[in-house]
Amino acid sequence: MATMKVNELSKDDLIWQIEYNSDRCTMCGQCVAACPFSAIEARVEKRRKVVSTGPTPTPKLKFETVPVIKQVVNKVNFCRGCGICKLVCPNDAIKPVRNPDERFAMKIRSNTGDSVTRGGRSNLNSDNRTFDKIIVGRISQMTDPSLDAQRHTFDMLAPFGRVLPPERLPLEVRDGKLEVASQTPPVRWIYPVIIGDMSIGALSCRMWEALAIATAYLNEQAGIPIRMCSGEGGMPLRLLRSRYLKYMILQIASGHFGWNRIINTMPEMMEDPAGVLIKIGQGAKPGDGGLLQAKKVAKHIQEIRGVPKADLLSPPNHQGLYSIEESVQKMFLSLNAAFRFKVPVAIKVSASATSVSVYNNLLRDPYNIVGGFFLDGLFGGTGAAHEISLNHTGHPIISKLRDCYHAAVHQGKQGQIPLWGGGGLGMTGNLAADATKMICLGANGVFTGKLMLQLAGCVGNEKAKCNACNTGLCPVGICTQNPVLTQRLDVDKVAENVVNYFLAVDKEIKKLMAPIGNSSLPVGRSDALVTTDKAVAEKLQIQYGC
Amino acid sequence: MCRIGAIKSKKYIHPSQALYLMRSQQKGHDNSGFAMVMQDLGGIFKDYKDLPILSMACTEEGMNIVDNILSSEGFTRVMHWTPETNPSPNLIIETMPLYVFLVLQYPKSYKYATQEEKEDLLVNTRLKIRKALEKEDKGYVYSFWPDVLTLKEIGDPKDIGTYFGLWKENSEFTAKVITAQCRQNTNYDIVRYAAHPFFLQGYTTLANGENTFYEKNKLFQQSLYKGYVGFESDSQCFLYTLHYLNKILKWPLTYYKHTITPLPYDDIMKREDKAVLLKIKESLAHLEINGPNTIIGAMPDGTLFTVCDSKKLRPVVIGKTDETVVITSEVCGLNEILPERNWQDDIYPHERETVIINNDLRVEQWQQ
Ligand code: SF4
Ligand code: SF4
Numbered sequence: 001m002a003t004m005k006v007n008e009l010s011k012d013d014l015i016w017q018i019e020y021n022s023d024r025c026t027m028c029g030q031c032v033a034a035c036p037f038s039a040i041e042a043r044v045e046k047r048r049k050v051v052s053t054g055p056t057p058t059p060k061l062k063f064e065t066v067p068v069i070k071q072v073v074n075k076v077n078f079c080r081g082c083g084i085c086k087l088v089c090p091n092d093a094i095k096p097v098r099n100p101d102e103r104f105a106m107k108i109r110s111n112t113g114d115s116v117t118r119g120g121r122s123n124l125n126s127d128n129r130t131f132d133k134i135i136v137g138r139i140s141q142m143t144d145p146s147l148d149a150q151r152h153t154f155d156m157l158a159p160f161g162r163v164l165p166p167e168r169l170p171l172e173v174r175d176g177k178l179e180v181a182s183q184t185p186p187v188r189w190i191y192p193v194i195i196g197d198m199s200i201g202a203l204s205c206r207m208w209e210a211l212a213i214a215t216a217y218l219n220e221q222a223g224i225p226i227r228m229c230s231g232e233g234g235m236p237l238r239l240l241r242s243r244y245l246k247y248m249i250l251q252i253a254s255g256h257f258g259w260n261r262i263i264n265t266m267p268e269m270m271e272d273p274a275g276v277l278i279k280i281g282q283g284a285k286p287g288d289g290g291l292l293q294a295k296k297v298a299k300h301i302q303e304i305r306g307v308p309k310a311d312l313l314s315p316p317n318h319q320g321l322y323s324i325e326e327s328v329q330k331m332f333l334s335l336n337a338a339f340r341f342k343v344p345v346a347i348k349v350s351a352s353a354t355s356v357s358v359y360n361n362l363l364r365d366p367y368n369i370v371g372g373f374f375l376d377g378l379f380g381g382t383g384a385a386h387e388i389s390l391n392h393t394g395h396p397i398i399s400k401l402r403d404c405y406h407a408a409v410h411q412g413k414q415g416q417i418p419l420w421g422g423g424g425l426g427m428t429g430n431l432a433a434d435a436t437k438m439i440c441l442g443a444n445g446v447f448t449g450k451l452m453l454q455l456a457g458c459v460g461n462e463k464a465k466c467n468a469c470n471t472g473l474c475p476v477g478i479c480t481q482n483p484v485l486t487q488r489l490d491v492d493k494v495a496e497n498v499v500n501y502f503l504a505v506d507k508e509i510k511k512l513m514a515p516i517g518n519s520s521l522p523v524g525r526s527d528a529l530v531t532t533d534k535a536v537a538e539k540l541q542i543q544y545g546c
Numbered sequence: 547m548c549r550i551g552a553i554k555s556k557k558y559i560h561p562s563q564a565l566y567l568m569r570s571q572q573k574g575h576d577n578s579g580f581a582m583v584m585q586d587l588g589g590i591f592k593d594y595k596d597l598p599i600l601s602m603a604c605t606e607e608g609m610n611i612v613d614n615i616l617s618s619e620g621f622t623r624v625m626h627w628t629p630e631t632n633p634s635p636n637l638i639i640e641t642m643p644l645y646v647f648l649v650l651q652y653p654k655s656y657k658y659a660t661q662e663e664k665e666d667l668l669v670n671t672r673l674k675i676r677k678a679l680e681k682e683d684k685g686y687v688y689s690f691w692p693d694v695l696t697l698k699e700i701g702d703p704k705d706i707g708t709y710f711g712l713w714k715e716n717s718e719f720t721a722k723v724i725t726a727q728c729r730q731n732t733n734y735d736i737v738r739y740a741a742h743p744f745f746l747q748g749y750t751t752l753a754n755g756e757n758t759f760y761e762k763n764k765l766f767q768q769s770l771y772k773g774y775v776g777f778e779s780d781s782q783c784f785l786y787t788l789h790y791l792n793k794i795l796k797w798p799l800t801y802y803k804h805t806i807t808p809l810p811y812d813d814i815m816k817r818e819d820k821a822v823l824l825k826i827k828e829s830l831a832h833l834e835i836n837g838p839n840t841i842i843g844a845m846p847d848g849t850l851f852t853v854c855d856s857k858k859l860r861p862v863v864i865g866k867t868d869e870t871v872v873i874t875s876e877v878c879g880l881n882e883i884l885p886e887r888n889w890q891d892d893i894y895p896h897e898r899e900t901v902i903i904n905n906d907l908r909v910e911q912w913q914q
Contacts (some may be wrong), residue, residue, distance in 0.1 A: 527760070
């Protein structure tokens with residue numbers, strides 16, 4: 001009898017187990033070829049059969065060796081449940097099945113002495129979304145007419161840039177008319193959803209390109225002035241020099257990757273970028289820096305970022321920034337100055353218990369240079385993070401966004417540093433609903449990232465499906481630089497999906513604005529919301545209904 | 547729904563005109579009250595143009611409280627007018643014990659005060675009175691301003707007219723501008739303060755509609771100026787925005803429409819004055835209104851105007867003779883009090899228009 005190896009990693013420990021039906025399998029090998037994680041392999045198994053061929057029972061033993069597909073069980077080549085094998089199997093012979101009794105993360109820790117890393121977003125309590133406890137409940141019924149989402153016109157734009165308080169506007173009356181007497185901070189009116197901010201590097205070039213194509217198409221053909229944020233790490237020179245730059249928000253994060261090339265290209269830019277976003281933190285892994293593993297630093301990434309092939313670490317902090325005041329002066333001033341005070345510069349932080357203090361300080365910004373406050377919540381996605389950060393750090397976005405709005409109201413400065421919120425928006429597929437609720441609670445706009453990947457075919461979810469973005473082996477070619485895998489992604493189709501999705505979002509936001517009788521964005525119109533949860537009602541100061 | 551009306555005339559007119567104007571439109575309102583603001587007063591108030599008039603309704607105790615405040619501030623009484631009332635058990639009206647219209651002399655210490663200092667004193671004193679009356683639930687103060695008088699009451703407008711003897715025209719109680727409305731804010735508890743017209747420092751507004759951006763207007767206005775209080779009605783926001791733009795920011799009236807119903811971005815970008823309009827859209831985003839609304843306003847200099855929401859979801863019409871201009875919700879109101887006018891000259895403003903009636907009754911139509 002073989003020795004039982006109870007302390008080894010076993011199939012029973014895995015989150016995903018392969019269910020394989022050898023009767024249906026023709027051994028075409030497609031699944032094995034398609035699985036990027038080498039989590040299945042072709043093997044042979046011995047079969048013992050008792051057969052009787054004569055008219056009376058004459059049992060005979062027969063041994064056969066049959067080829068089969070077997071799951072690999074080790075700490076590297078474990079099945080991610082991505083379902084690609086199932087997708088490619090012509091005979092429905094194989095599929096991953098969730099193992100409710102898994103002990104994988106525990107085993108990996110005890111086995112490696114290392115923390116677990118992965119991509120995706122928090123996998124804890126993702127079913128219990130506050131968004132879904134809120135409904136748009138103040139419907140115009142006789143008090144005032146609902147609008148018609150198809151027939152009426154809607155003005156659905158949000159400011160990106162520093163908005164001056166009315167009494168500080170340099171407006172002078174001349175001949176009964178107001179005139180702007182001196183330069184004011186740049187403000188751009190853009191669609192209230194920003195696609196962001198995922199770097200070329202975290203994403204495959206093809207995925208990033210698809211998003212950029214969709215952005216340009218939405219702007220130039222669909223009349224939806226959406227902006228896309230580059231993520232840290234710059235962007236292709238061709239784009240920097242093109243007129244499409246005006247749709248792109250350049251991100252600067254603590255690693256400053258890609259900025260050398262951006263600065264050098266400035267004289268050749270024919271358009272100003274849509275904005276600059278200083279990334280301080282990320283909702284998915286607050287307080288953690290960025291990490292692009294060497295295996296994803298392909299040649300073109302080295303070029304764009306201006307780095308050798310190595311693990312690229314962005315530190316958790318911007319070196320040299322020690323306080324809010326200082327960051328305002330140093331970062332904001334230098335970036336504003338770099339673009340001659342003509343490009344709005346905003347900041348992105350992870351939602352945290354301290355967000356209100358930060359926002360309060362920024363609101364007092366004496367230089368009028370803070371062009372937006374991006375608050376990224378707990379359920380934001382990421383390409384690579386320690387699972388402990390993903391699951392156990394961060395702050396839900398809704399209440400923090402609301403707190404920040406209230407802080408601005410308290411100072412009488414609402415709208416002056418536009419509030420943008422993100423982190424898990426559209427997680428259940430409906431971005432329009434989540435966005436409208438955020439706007440009613442005080443956001444000027446929202447940003448979305450992970451959802452874009454899902455539109456592109458990402459098979460991952462918040463229940464430990466795939467989440468292998470950190471491996472460089474993304475099975476659908478979204479966040480990998482592997483040339484074979486990236487070919488799986490159909491750039492045009494992805495762009496088309498993204499465009500179509502936003503056409504739907506645009507219609508659906510109107511379908512929420514029309515019944516509350518609003519033709520422009522209901523920023524701060526929390527009286528339009530009702531919640532079925534008392535604690536939510538109390539915290540967000542909205543109506544309770546049951 | 548409300549019905550609203552404003553009359554501006556070259557000669558002094560009696561409030562009965564306002565009652566007739568509104569009565570003909572009574573199908574559109576619910577007869578739950580009557581409120582009016584009279585500006586540029588004639589009759590018994592004609593000789594006190596520069597002196598502030600306190601308009602309020604209160605109890606005896608309330609009067610004492612107010613007297614104490616006024617005297618501690620240094621105001622002295624010049625004239626006290628109480629309308630003669632005709633109580634009858636058949637009248638549908640919720641009366642207050644006293645209706646007070648007090649003409650006051652500024653405190654001696656204000657002899658050399660600037661206009662601004664005096665105006666500030668009037669607002670501060672009214673707010674003080676309001677707070678004191680509110681605390682003890684002893685009455686309501688509606689306006690405290692030179693040459694302006696406000697009356698508001700709950701009940702059937704016809705009966706309110708009878709109670710105050712307003713149906714019978716006389717030359718004692720007249721004004722050149724009268725704005726009126728016949729409905730309490732019945733969406734919520736009936737509160738006297740919630741009845742339009744609303745008045746602040748020479749500015750009057752009344753509205754027919756529902757301001758669905760009430761909450762965001764209110765939260766923003768609260769921190770703009772001490773006089774922006776109450777918010778018993780979503781329509782008060784229209785007044786405060788008007789006051790803020792014209793009085794505090796000192797912007798011409800043209801920009802009121804640009805603030806409350808800013809043009810869509812694409813339209814702004816086609817205009818020469820886009821730089822200014824964009825700044826307004828940015829900085830005053832929280833003063834934008836939404837929902838169906840018609841607003842009528844009166845300015846401190848006597849200019850009358852009307853504007854609608856950006857989709858024109860509520861009606862308004864302007865009719866005119868050589869002597870009188872009337873702005874009101876429905877044409878039947880005009881037919882009632884200006885039957886002799888040429889109805890073909892009536893103006894039905896559209897959603898991007900501001901119609902202005904200046905002091906020589908010239909009508910201007912400004913396109914946004
Ligand atoms: S589900 Fe994905 S990871 Fe698992 S075996 Fe199939 S292809 Fe490989
Ligand atoms: S499909 Fe790609 S992007 Fe989606 S979770 Fe898997 S590895 Fe990440």
